Amino acid sequence: MAVPGLRHHREDARGRGLNDTGIQNIQGNHACAVAAVAAGCRFFAGYPITPSSEIAERISVELPKAGGTFVQMEDEIASMAAVIGASAGGIKAMTATSGPGFSLKQENLGYAAGAEIPCVIVDVMRGGPSTGMPTRPAQGDFMQSRWGTHGDHACIVLAPWSVKEIYEQTVRAFNLSETLRVPVIVLYDEVIGHLVETLDPGSVDTGEITTRKWAGGDPAQYRPYACGEDDIPPMARPGDGYRSHTTGLTHAENGFPSQDPTTVDRVARRVLGKLARHNDLVEQVDCYDLDGAQVLIATCGITARAAKSALRLLQDKGIAAGLFRPVTLWPFPEESYREAARGKQQILVPEMNAGQLIYEIQRLTPPGVPVAGFNRLDGEPITPRQIAERVEELLNHD
Amino acid sequence: MTDVPSAEFNIRDYLRTELFPHFMCPGCGHGIALRALLWALHELGISKDNLAVVSGIGCSGRVGAYIDANTFHTTHGRPLAFATGLKLARPDLKVVVLTGDGDCLAIGGNHLIHACRRNLNITCLLLNNEVYGMTGGQVSPTTTEARYTTTTPSGNHEPAFDACKLAEAAGAGFVGREMTLQTPALKNLVKEGMSHNGFAFIEVLSDCTEIYGRKNDLGESPEMILAQKAEFRSKDYGMERDEVFQPRSLATGVLSRNDHEEYTAAYRKHVLSKASS
Numbered sequence: 001m002a003v004p005g006l007r008h009h010r011e012d013a014r015g016r017g018l019n020d021t022g023i024q025n026i027q028g029n030h031a032c033a034v035a036a037v038a039a040g041c042r043f044f045a046g047y048p049i050t051p052s053s054e055i056a057e058r059i060s061v062e063l064p065k066a067g068g069t070f071v072q073m074e075d076e077i078a079s080m081a082a083v084i085g086a087s088a089g090g091i092k093a094m095t096a097t098s099g100p101g102f103s104l105k106q107e108n109l110g111y112a113a114g115a116e117i118p119c120v121i122v123d124v125m126r127g128g129p130s131t132g133m134p135t136r137p138a139q140g141d142f143m144q145s146r147w148g149t150h151g152d153h154a155c156i157v158l159a160p161w162s163v164k165e166i167y168e169q170t171v172r173a174f175n176l177s178e179t180l181r182v183p184v185i186v187l188y189d190e191v192i193g194h195l196v197e198t199l200d201p202g203s204v205d206t207g208e209i210t211t212r213k214w215a216g217g218d219p220a221q222y223r224p225y226a227c228g229e230d231d232i233p234p235m236a237r238p239g240d241g242y243r244s245h246t247t248g249l250t251h252a253e254n255g256f257p258s259q260d261p262t263t264v265d266r267v268a269r270r271v272l273g274k275l276a277r278h279n280d281l282v283e284q285v286d287c288y289d290l291d292g293a294q295v296l297i298a299t300c301g302i303t304a305r306a307a308k309s310a311l312r313l314l315q316d317k318g319i320a321a322g323l324f325r326p327v328t329l330w331p332f333p334e335e336s337y338r339e340a341a342r343g344k345q346q347i348l349v350p351e352m353n354a355g356q357l358i359y360e361i362q363r364l365t366p367p368g369v370p371v372a373g374f375n376r377l378d379g380e381p382i383t384p385r386q387i388a389e390r391v392e393e394l395l396n397h398d
Numbered sequence: 399m400t401d402v403p404s405a406e407f408n409i410r411d412y413l414r415t416e417l418f419p420h421f422m423c424p425g426c427g428h429g430i431a432l433r434a435l436l437w438a439l440h441e442l443g444i445s446k447d448n449l450a451v452v453s454g455i456g457c458s459g460r461v462g463a464y465i466d467a468n469t470f471h472t473t474h475g476r477p478l479a480f481a482t483g484l485k486l487a488r489p490d491l492k493v494v495v496l497t498g499d500g501d502c503l504a505i506g507g508n509h510l511i512h513a514c515r516r517n518l519n520i521t522c523l524l525l526n527n528e529v530y531g532m533t534g535g536q537v538s539p540t541t542t543e544a545r546y547t548t549t550t551p552s553g554n555h556e557p558a559f560d561a562c563k564l565a566e567a568a569g570a571g572f573v574g575r576e577m578t579l580q581t582p583a584l585k586n587l588v589k590e591g592m593s594h595n596g597f598a599f600i601e602v603l604s605d606c607t608e609i610y611g612r613k614n615d616l617g618e619s620p621e622m623i624l625a626q627k628a629e630f631r632s633k634d635y636g637m638e639r640d641e642v643f644q645p646r647s648l649a650t651g652v653l654s655r656n657d658h659e660e661y662t663a664a665y666r667k668h669v670l671s672k673a674s675s
Binding site: 075077082084088091236238248257 | 414417446447448450452463466467468469470471472473476479480481482483484485486487488490491508509511512665669670672673
């Protein structure tokens with residue numbers, strides 16, 4: 001099919017020939033890189049890992065054009081540390097990786113969560129555990145993305161399902177990270193990462209680009225973790241005269257280490273509660289055909305695209321099925337799910353893992369409504385036909 | 399605290415004295431290293447507002463919090479990686495890293511060699527006390543052979559790192575070593591390192607009297623420091639001719655320099671300037 005003005009990139013070794021505007025066939029990972037720069041990202045530190053390397057490759061072309069800095073670090077841990085360092089310096093920063101690298105980044109991710117330093121981490125999921133299947137898709141990092149680092153912590157995970165949505169959610173990741181001072185993870189699988197779809201990056205409506213709230217006023221009165229009604233403390237930029245202290249230790253509002261039980265409890269509850277407080281910004285779901293549906297399919301990423309196609313296959317057979325897709329995967333959109341599940345007689349959770357999302361769904365589904373899984377562990381994406389057949393199988397068992 | 403210190407060096411102008419009493423044990427050499435660093439900053443006229451101090455985990459990691467500047471207490475072994483991001487994002491800041499022998503040479507060893515190789519304009523002070531003090535006195539990569547620690551009950555059987563040789567081989571623009579006894583010399587070394595346009599690695603021979611010293615009957619702090627004096631020689635002394643001075647013969651002073659291009663200058667020249675073409 002001919003699309004007017006559609007470009008096919010043929011870039012040279014220096015990345016010349018790549019364009020960040022105009023309608024084009026663009027890979028998910030490239031869209032992520034272009035979106036990051038559009039969102040104001042001016043620092044990227046990364047380490048090569050399949051299937052996310054194209055993000056680093058593309059942003060190494062785009063960032064210098066915007067006056068930003070790309071650095072390939074010595075390892076995954078250093079990449080995460082450098083991103084936090086750059087963000088602490090006042091610059092929007094990002095890294096990208098896949099499962100093994102994401103595991104290595106977890107300690108510093110916890111530092112960013114605890115010290116409330118904005119940063120964006122992209123995890124392009126591949127088969128695991130360990131080296132697993134580097135070039136094959138999986139959705140095995142659903143739980144790691146939320147609970148990978150130790151201790152209670154706040155973080156946001158966004159799960160796009162298309163190239164266009166990778167673009168939108170990458171921009172949104174920066175906005176949320178900056179506004180709420182929280183690490184935001186953009187989580188998608190190898191299929192979407194390497195999927196080439198038609199997009200005009202320049203024409204994506206991303207809304208307003210937001211930047212963190214900076215400290216103002218008298219430096220002598222500044223307390224780095226004191227905040228107003230919104231529970232988000234303004235951040236001091238080094239060089240602006242505030243001379244504050246940042247630590248991974250539990251700290252008081254003055255930024256210095258504290259083990260005073262009352263203080264530790266107060267600060268921890270504020271940090272853990274801030275996302276719920278701003279749930280209107282954080283939560284995003286995408287639902288289809290919920291009204292009158294007998295069956296609800298709950299899933300995200302590429303599997304949700306298969307599920308959406310399965311809805312039509314099922315309708316052709318007279319089965320009314322709906323789709324619930326958490327675009328914000330974590331914090332899990334609990335109330336929206338409860339609403340979507342109301343009146344349904346069967347829930348199906350297809351996922352490319354042995355069953356992770358299903359734990360959240362089981363927890364939130366009313367007692368008596370059966371919740372079943374459909375799981376592929378073989379490095380192949382789940383097909384619409386498989387989902388439809390699984391639904392039919394479940395209904396025939398009644 | 400004002401950002402305008404008096405002409406005479408007064409250490410309190412640079413300290414967050416509201417945090418006192420400090421956490422350091424009696425006899426710990428880290429306080430002397432801190433003094434030398436602040437003294438150097440004073441003589442160089444570096445603004446506290448423009449100074450970022452990045453540290454890792456351990457006794458060395460806790461020292462930075464006492465400096466009245468932009469201070470970052472990061473994760474174990476990662477201060478150099480964190481500082482790399484900070485300096486690349488904010489080349490206008492003066493960035494100093496405070497690290498220890500475990501932090502820098504064990505868990506963070508990879509970051510050290512690559513920080514040396516990149517030659518970013520950062521000054522790294524390795525406060526070497528030969529032991530993991532914060533966790534109770536376990537063996538470190540610089541523990542002297544045969545010494546006792548809480549994890550070498552039969553005496554340390556591993557050879558110790560020569561951190562300065564490592565830094566030099568990895569390409570650090572400036573490498574030096576000094577002991578805390580020679581505080582003015584240490585101050586001058588830090589000044590020289592901070593004035594070097596590139597990565598400056600300075601090993602400070604500190605002492606852990608309370609844990610390491612006690613475990614090995616090395617005496618009180620003065621005895622430990624005087625023992626260092628007997629074991630280390632200035633590079634200019636002509637060590638190779640001193641037959642008595644064996645085998646722990648480590649040299650002090652400026653040990654090496656090179657004129658490798660500083661990283662941000664190289665990035666501007668080779669990446670940014672070509673980006674629009």
